[in-house]
Amino acid sequence: MPPKVIPVPKTDAGAYDPTRKAGTLLRSQALHLREALIKRVHELTTLLATDMNSLKSEADVSAYVHKATALLHPHAARPAQK
Amino acid sequence: MTAGLDNLKHIVVLMMENRSFDHMLGGLSLVMEGGKKKHPGINGLTGDEWNPDTQENPVKVQPNAKFQSQLDTDPDHHFPGVDLQIYGQLPGAPRVANMKGFVKDYFRQTKNVARSHNIMSYFKPDDLPVLTNLATEYALFNGWFSSIPGPTICNRAFAHYGTSFGQVGMDIFYTLDKIPSIYERMIQANPRRAAKIYYYDEQSSTMEIVNLLKDQPQIFALFDQFLADCAGNTLPDYSFIEPCYNDHPGADGGQILASDQHPDHNVREGERFIGRVYNAIRNNPTLWTNTVLLIVYDEHGGIYDHVIPPNCTPGGYTAKADATETGEDFTFNRLGVRVPAVLVSPWIPRSTIIPGTEDQTNGRIFEHACIPATVTSFFLGTYDNRTDREKKALNFLGPLTDTMRPDDDCIVFGDLE
Secondary structure (H helix, E strand, O other): OOOEEEEEEOOOOOOOOOOOOOOHHHHHHHHHHHHHHHHHHHHHHHHHHHOOOOOOOOHHHHHHHHHHHHHHHHHOOOOOOO | OOHHHHHHOOOEEEEOOOOHHHHHHHHHHOOOEEEEEEEOOOOOOOOOOEEEEOOOOOOOEOOOOOOOOOOOOOOOOHHHHHHHHHHHHOOOOOOOOOOOHHHHHHHHHHHHHHHHHHOOOOOHHHHHHHHHHHHHHHHEOOOOOOOOOOHHHHHHHHHHOOOOOOOOOOOOOOOOOOOOHHHHHHHHOOOOOOEEEEEOOOOOOOOOOOHOOOOHHHHHHHHHHHHHHOOOOOOOOOEEOOOOOOOEOOOOOEEEOOOOOOOOOHHHHHHHHHHHHHHHOOOOHHHHHHHHEEEOOOOEEEEEEOOOOOOOOOOOOOOOHHHHOOOOOOOOOOOOOOOEEEEEEOOOOOEEOOOOOOOOOOOOOOEEOOHHHHHHHHHHOOOOOOOOOHHOOOOOOOOOOOOOHHHHHHEEEEEEO
């Protein structure tokens, strides 16, 4: 015997309102993301200040590349493989 | 250990927004069958609960909750507002908690006596076929409370860290290095465990921004990935799902609706979202038998509930009077208002009810610190680097038994696409 299927009503037409005034939660979320961006800008600024001539060894380069990749492609960022 | 726990491989938590237990599920106590209450164990409404309004007229609970446009002025759910809701009067004179200040507090938002009565509204069970069916088909917690009588961010922090680090408001918090999030605990474990926060899309994003600040992007993924992980048997050990928090255009020009149920977002869209999460697990036969799904709300959103929040293990922090805005310090020794919490698994007998404060002998009190406590205990075992409060928080997996219900005994939801 198939399981019982419970029908779920559709959401009312007209429910969509992207012009709705943003509440406290959404405004706080935007502020908190801004905090995260500021931290990211600080990291970017620090990285851009690296003297490229100081990258002598493969370890130096890999450390730089790791940080740059993490900033440019954060979803790919992982701790160094063992 | 029961067979249900022996088989368990995945814990999934879906945290919705800002609705109280009585508002969403309190009407289940009024359902009659054969001249008797159909769900006598549920600690919902009698129909006689009331609050005074600002003119001291009694306002009873009413089964007239609407999916949208009834609480379009967002009910107060910040610390001083919830304090008034719980005590019915402002701090100063001696007082006891009585849950009599909800209407008066909502008047402070609406400035309209008639509209202030809307805070006493509750849904008829047939209005919410997803949540009420899950609550009655699986396990319902009578005593799951928000962790703090306050707003979203500090309450959600308890679900991620087992503490809000002394915060009672919406501020982001920085002193986090001593206690890792449940996700960090999992991915840093040996052997490593998989954990993800799935947020709806990039326009909605996450409310758990602290982990972004801590350079933990690998723990985040989109909701579409959750669906793919369910279908492809690649679900992590632990998943935390965030609904869509705002209305915005879709990538193809369509309409993406907020599904978090935060007033004044459409409650029915949230129902559909809960149904999609459930179906994604339910429709994979392997996943269905080895996964447990907890659906819980972060806080009550300023909406009426009749159960007085109990005391709790403090947890080592004090919020000063200037932070609580009540003129009094808060030592995190009392929980926030009760919220809906439903546990889903085929290993749970139909109509399981976990008693709460109404049962002085067998009642058990749950709150959001139970989430990292349970996940840590189940996947990692002993773990010391967390608050006493989390260490003492109850494990919510108790309803899983030795007996798995047959497939045809477990509902599915239709018409969701």
